[in-house]
Amino acid sequence: MRGLASYIVGRLLWAPVILLAVSLATFALGRFGPGDPIRILQGQYRDPEQQERIAEELGYHDNFFVQYWRYMERAVQGDFGEGLSPRGFQVNDVLFPRLWVTFQYNLLALIIIFAVGIPAGIWAALKQGTWMDPFTIGMLLFPASVPVLVIIPVLQWLFAVQLGWLPSGGWQVHEFYGVEIGILNIHIVLPMLALTLPGSAGVARYMRTQVLQVLDDDYVRTARAKGLREFTVVSRHIARNAMLPLATIMGFALVGLLGGSIFLETLLGIPGVGEYAFNAVFARDYNAIMAIVLLTSTAFILANLLADITYAFIDPRIRLGGGVER
Amino acid sequence: METRRLVLVLGGIAVVLVIVLGGLSIAVLGGGSGSGGGNKDKATPETSPLPERVEGELRLVGPDPLTLDPACASDASSAEYIMEIFSGLVTFDKDLKLVPDIAESLPQISDDGTVYTFHLRRGVKFHDGSRQVTADDFKFSMQRSLDPDTLSTVGEVYLDDIVGAKEFASGDTNDVSGIKVVDEYTLEITIDAAKTYFLAKLTYPTAFVVDQREVGDSSCFRDTEWTLKPNGSGPFMLEEWQLGQRIVLTANPAFYLEPKPSLARVTYVLAGGSPLVMYENDEIDITGVGINDIERIRDSSVPLNAEFTETASLDTYYIGFNTQEPPFDDPNVRRAFAMTIDKDVLAEVVLKELVVPAKGVLPPGMPGFSEDLEGIPFDPEGARALLDDAGGPGGLGDISLLSSGRGASVGPIIEAIQAMWEENLGVTVEVDQEEFGLFLQDLDDGNFKMFDLGWVADYVDPQNFLDIKFHSASANNETKYSNPEVDDLLERARTEQEAARLDLYRQAEEKIVEDAAWIPLYHGKSNALIKPYVEGYFTPPFVIPNLRYVSLTTR
Numbered sequence: 087m088r089g090l091a092s093y094i095v096g097r098l099l100w101a102p103v104i105l106l107a108v109s110l111a112t113f114a115l116g117r118f119g120p121g122d123p124i125r126i127l128q129g130q131y132r133d134p135e136q137q138e139r140i141a142e143e144l145g146y147h148d149n150f151f152v153q154y155w156r157y158m159e160r161a162v163q164g165d166f167g168e169g170l171s172p173r174g175f176q177v178n179d180v181l182f183p184r185l186w187v188t189f190q191y192n193l194l195a196l197i198i199i200f201a202v203g204i205p206a207g208i209w210a211a212l213k214q215g216t217w218m219d220p221f222t223i224g225m226l227l228f229p230a231s232v233p234v235l236v237i238i239p240v241l242q243w244l245f246a247v248q249l250g251w252l253p254s255g256g257w258q259v260h261e262f263y264g265v266e267i268g269i270l271n272i273h274i275v276l277p278m279l280a281l282t283l284p285g286s287a288g289v290a291r292y293m294r295t296q297v298l299q300v301l302d303d304d305y306v307r308t309a310r311a312k313g314l315r316e317f318t319v320v321s322r323h324i325a326r327n328a329m330l331p332l333a334t335i336m337g338f339a340l341v342g343l344l345g346g347s348i349f350l351e352t353l354l355g356i357p358g359v360g361e362y363a364f365n366a367v368f369a370r371d372y373n374a375i376m377a378i379v380l381l382t383s384t385a386f387i388l389a390n391l392l393a394d395i396t397y398a399f400i401d402p403r404i405r406l407g408g409g410v411e412r
Numbered sequence: 413m414e415t416r417r418l419v420l421v422l423g424g425i426a427v428v429l430v431i432v433l434g435g436l437s438i439a440v441l442g443g444g445s446g447s448g449g450g451n452k453d454k455a456t457p458e459t460s461p462l463p464e465r466v467e468g469e470l471r472l473v474g475p476d477p478l479t480l481d482p483a484c485a486s487d488a489s490s491a492e493y494i495m496e497i498f499s500g501l502v503t504f505d506k507d508l509k510l511v512p513d514i515a516e517s518l519p520q521i522s523d524d525g526t527v528y529t530f531h532l533r534r535g536v537k538f539h540d541g542s543r544q545v546t547a548d549d550f551k552f553s554m555q556r557s558l559d560p561d562t563l564s565t566v567g568e569v570y571l572d573d574i575v576g577a578k579e580f581a582s583g584d585t586n587d588v589s590g591i592k593v594v595d596e597y598t599l600e601i602t603i604d605a606a607k608t609y610f611l612a613k614l615t616y617p618t619a620f621v622v623d624q625r626e627v628g629d630s631s632c633f634r635d636t637e638w639t640l641k642p643n644g645s646g647p648f649m650l651e652e653w654q655l656g657q658r659i660v661l662t663a664n665p666a667f668y669l670e671p672k673p674s675l676a677r678v679t680y681v682l683a684g685g686s687p688l689v690m691y692e693n694d695e696i697d698i699t700g701v702g703i704n705d706i707e708r709i710r711d712s713s714v715p716l717n718a719e720f721t722e723t724a725s726l727d728t729y730y731i732g733f734n735t736q737e738p739p740f741d742d743p744n745v746r747r748a749f750a751m752t753i754d755k756d757v758l759a760e761v762v763l764k765e766l767v768v769p770a771k772g773v774l775p776p777g778m779p780g781f782s783e784d785l786e787g788i789p790f791d792p793e794g795a796r797a798l799l800d801d802a803g804g805p806g807g808l809g810d811i812s813l814l815s816s817g818r819g820a821s822v823g824p825i826i827e828a829i830q831a832m833w834e835e836n837l838g839v840t841v842e843v844d845q846e847e848f849g850l851f852l853q854d855l856d857d858g859n860f861k862m863f864d865l866g867w868v869a870d871y872v873d874p875q876n877f878l879d880i881k882f883h884s885a886s887a888n889n890e891t892k893y894s895n896p897e898v899d900d901l902l903e904r905a906r907t908e909q910e911a912a913r914l915d916l917y918r919q920a921e922e923k924i925v926e927d928a929a930w931i932p933l934y935h936g937k938s939n940a941l942i943k944p945y946v947e948g949y950f951t952p953p954f955v956i957p958n959l960r961y962v963s964l965t966t967r
Contacts, residue, residue: 355685
């Protein structure tokens with residue numbers, strides 16, 4: 087266990103260094119890249135003198151490192167400054183609710199995807215050689231091969247316009263002890279279909295491959311030879327070992343929790359972070375871009391760390407101490 | 413076989429999951445509608461998945477505003493809300509007639525045309541009812557739009573005709589000398605020349621009144637939280653602004669103009685969605701129709717067709733040339749390019765009659781618009797002759813068209829125009845697509861040969877198109893078009909009156925079109941599907957306060 091502890095500490099010490107590099111690069115890209123937020127606001131009414139004056143007032147003319155320091159000093163205290171959409175509001179007040187929305191629907195989708203994909207993958211692997219295997223995977227692959235831009239209008243047409251069973255999207259919240267929850271009402275059904283139908287195939291196929299790999303392993307044969315019930319063999323010996331590599335996938339999936347899909351959010355009217363981030367780039371909304379990049383990089387670092395630790399815990403070989411240094 | 417158990421278990425997991433999730437949502441839904449009002453549920457046998465509708469509520473999908481501060485709004489999507497929440501001295505009514513708003517009548521204008529005296533309506537109150545709107549509030553609000561500390565990008569655009577405005581905006585003075593408070597209800601505005609279009613500029617939010625007690629020293633970029641609950645004076649009050657999610661307006665019962673607002677509430681969904689689907693699913697009451705659905709809606713056998721309306725909007729889409737650099741410094745080359753675009757095909761085939769072909773710069777409906785203007789005709793043969801005289805296609809060098817976009821295809825219009833030039837003129841034109849920020853930068857730097865863009869009226873006056881886009885000294889003359897004759901006509905038109913003035917603009921437009929600084933392509937139309945129970949709604953050609961004309965009959 088000492089190996090693991092020092093590994094975690096080492097990784098945590100690297101985090102600020104990575105964040106520093108990421109923030110510096112992003113900040114520089116904004117300040118030195120082409121395009122100017124004030125010019126974009128002016129649109130077709132050009133006024134170079136006014137543009138200069140406002141830029142001066144907002145501090146865009148100060149030395150780059152002065153600007154960077156001024157921003158980061160506030161950012162490390164959790165204050166990401168004022169944004170441009172809407173103009174003059176604290177980025178925190180706009181971004182955090184959106185991140186929360188995106189996080190909620192992504193988390194629910196992740197749970198469903200794994201809950202459908204894992205059993206489906208195991209089932210397909212055990213049925214290898216029969217028609218059930220390609221049928222199961224094929225059923226899941228079918229929606230996965232349709233672009234989300236197509237699948238959403240089709241789902242809307244079917245369930246909202248033709249059948250009238252579901253609202254065409256939207257985001258309705260219910261308050262529980264002061265927390266706004268938006269994934270416990272009928273408005274979430276269509277977005278969930280759009281997210282999980284294509285998503286489950288990946289997990290199922292991955293799971294199937296893993297199960298097939300362990301299926302013929304000695305310990306499985308031994309378990310069967312011992313006369314264990316088939317259910318025990320599958321759940322204890324096959325599934326458990328096959329699920330190990332899923333921890334890695336989980337790491338990436340967790341990072342994705344904060345990433346909003348621009349298509350999904352726009353077509354379904356979900357006020358998440360996807361469209362906000364997209365527009366922030368085009369408006370040169372520096373403060374918003376910085377906040378999004380810093381938060382997602384932090385999440386990325388933490389999620390990867392978490393995945394590694396989980397991996398270390400479930401893989402007995404790593405737990406014994408040898409293979410943590412990679 | 414044991415595998416059968418496995419099937420049961422795996423299947424069971426999936427079933428349990430569905431039941432748990434489904435049960436949770438049903439429980440929440442049930443709880444939700446129970447507290448919302450159980451009676452209605454019993455009345456309708458099928459439980460509707462839609463959110464319950466408030467009596468007298470109009471539901472719309474709206475654009476996400478960038479600001480609700482009148483001093484700062486530079487975009488139509490912000491102005492749409494500000495026009496309903498705030499109000500100014502004058503406004504446009506539903507017939508696009510300039511009418512008094514908080515001013516009790518149109519101003520008295522001095523004989524030399526420079527001094528405007530406004531008498532304010534008495535008893536007009538801010539939404540919270542605590543205070544009357546006075547001349548002092550107007551001076552404060554207009555000065556705030558111009559104040560360099562407000563950091564507005566539009567204050568000067570609309571108010572710089574006022575004497576002393578430019579000096580104040582650049583921080584040289586502490587007061588706009590041209591705005592004078594005569595008494596509590598009398599305001600006197602002096603402008604620098606007898607510009608008849610000045611009054612139209614006052615209908616824009618930068619001249620609207622705000623409550624000085626709440627705006628404090630907020631700027632467009634800082635401390636804007638007051639706009640979450642602004643104390644305006646317009647026909648509707650902002651009940652709720654959930655950033656990025658929704659805006660809810662409620663009627664201002666004390667509104668001073670007729671008709672008073674009749675809608676109890678107006679709810680805008682800001683998060684987007686698929687408006688046509690939402691409309692068909694009865695989630696919203698009004699929606700626009702895009703090019704992909706227009707043929708279906710136009711089909712008169714479709715029930716929706718009866719709910720469809722179209723109105724012209726005051727805008728012009730065009731291709732602009734860099735008139736200072738070869739090859740387009742030669743008017744004949746520009747004409748040749750203009751003569752090879754078949755605008756009827758563009759409007760009817762490519763854009764499926766969502767637009768009308770443009771002959772000149774001014775859109776129909778704009779004062780000064782001329783039915784008789786022929787424009788440059790579609791004439792491929794004549795074009796080839798012109799181009800041959802100018803040195804032929806070989807002498808043009810590489811030609812590119814600067815276009816703004818976000819990385820998708822350049823769209824059917826530009827593709828069609830490219831093909832027309834290729835076919836009719838034998839010229840291959842590359843398209844440089846850039847996102848808007850870069851596009852503007854290249855326009856500013858004159859770093860283009862051609863570009864395509866649209867211009868939408870900010871106020872109903874030909875000056876807004878012709879003077880701003882074609883006077884050689886205008887900052888917004890991207891084509892750098894310069895014709896002393898046109899300059900002269902435009903300058904005289906600034907201070908001329910009535911018909912003579914419009915005539916000057918017609919002459920100027922004729923010359924501009926002949927010189928082909930722009931190829932005017934088409935004028936847009938705005939369209940809407942409107943539910944039959946919505947009465948009085950219309951899509952204005954540009955942003956005006958129009959919700960107070962709307963009422964609902966029972967569904």
